[in-house]
Amino acid sequence: MNSTARSTATLLSDTWWVAWREIKRFQRQKVRIVMILVQPFIWLALMGNMFERMAHVPGFPADSYLDYMAPGVVTMVTLFGGIFGGMSIVWDRRLGYLNKLLAAPIARSAVVSGKMLAVGLQTAMQVAIIFVIAMLMGVSFRTGPLGALMVILLAVLLSLVFAGISLSFSAVITSHEALMAVVNFMTMPLMFTSNAMMPLSFMPSWLQTIAKLNPLSYAINPMRSLFLTGWNVQELLTGVVVLALAGLALGLVATCLFRRSLA
């Protein structure tokens, strides 16, 4: 029992120090920080304006397209943050840093969990920023500060799912270019076959079927309720549990693939 507790504590601290590096790196990359501030603004302003008239179509579930779009932007930013955060390990491999991490007496799973933690923290920060920007732009939000926390929680869990996916691919595919191709092949369809940008009822029926199965809906639907309609506890709970389990499972898959790639 005692030794289990100790190794758990070690795993947690190893995870933190792997994440610490990512956080430091992040702080140093001014351009990245600027982009994080500018990007949601552009998305909201541009898309909100472009599709404004869609909100006047009968049956549209929100008063303004901007209101509808805000959770979509959160999802999109989360998706890309998660995917790219996981891919940083390919660079570490190329530059030899990965071997340095693996030669240290840290748990091998800490390399994966550390990257995931960094992604999660970054997502929390990004989504908080999107919130502020969205509020400044007059987006309405029904569920107050607690609801905002729930949106952040959902986003963080979703980012872990995608970090897990991209880490798993990174363990198997060692070329940056090939990995980019695979990731693009995956993310774009995921985004456009979801209801992030457009209500289900506006889609052709075959797309509706796909959109319902799309894992993104476990994040988007509860977020949208929190934004537009109010508390839907069951939907929220389902989303949190499914995403948390998926994130955990993918983290484990990534760790296993990673261990195997070393032998």
Place this chain on the structure above:
Amino acid sequence: MGMDEQNGQPVISVTDLVKEYRGGVRAVDGVTFEVRRGENFGFLGPNGAGKTTTILTLITLLRPTSGRAVVCGHDVVAEPDRVRLRIGYVSQDIAVDDTLTGEENLYLQGRLYHLDRETIARRSREVLEMVDLTARARDLVMTYSGGMRKRLDIAGGLIHRPEVLFLDEPTLGLDVQTRRRIWDYIRLLREREGITVFMTTHYMEEADQLCDRIAIMDHGRIVAIGTPSELKAGIGGDLLTVDITTGRRGTRDGGVQPDGDGGLQDLLLTVPGIKQASRASDGRWVLVADRGEEAAPAVLEAVGRHGLRVNYLAMKKPTLDDVFLHYTGRQLREDEGQEDFSRRRTGLRRARM
């Protein structure tokens, strides 16, 4: 090399180690050796010899296909965690994070080895001072030169006072001056910290200067192993090249001029220390002597005593290059790796933009 009682224990012990990569490349093909405590042991071999593969196996990053390796008393397959706690590793690539400062790189490295903040601060000061980077510690590594990065990388490998430090090509692609400075640090390391060093290189001069013992590796096998002087002695001794004129002159103290080639060869072989004598195609004599600097005057003296004249005499200590040539039939090419390396680095830089 004074190895006392406690020194001299094997810290690394490798038996019939084989590593075959997926796809069938047998990078390490059955190597056996031991490294003693406090020793500086070197793997010398050309590109692709299997040096890095051997290191990666010893530091538990690659699983051996067969054979056994014990590092600091622990089997690398059975107890990789225990091995990793006690070793330091500085890879062939310069693996420092250039978006962090020198100090932050060391801090992180210390944390990965479970050191506390105070220990890290103290050790950082020591290792930074040792590699002369104290003044630049707070600068981003992005602003460092290649040599400074390498020094920082080596400092990082020392932060936790490892028992054994693995250095993979510590001076690859560095200029001659920087290379010599790194040699000084490696020497200092042993004096100050008493660390066992396992290093690889394909620069024979580096192996010669730094290593107590060397294993010469080629195509995944160890073809020769020993101290630099043992290895050189293994090819016979020092090489003397002598050009002798058989002039018709009177001999001093009534000696008799030797009769023809056979006679001259017999004469040369009677000189103390000369082990072999043969006439090369250009007419010069090539002699192998235990200690060339003692044999050379003796040769001059003996030849003169028999009324012969020496026009030319040159002495050459065999280099590890000669040793490598002797065991593999090939020369170690010194320039190849450097070219490779700079190409690889610039490639990466470009890709990263």
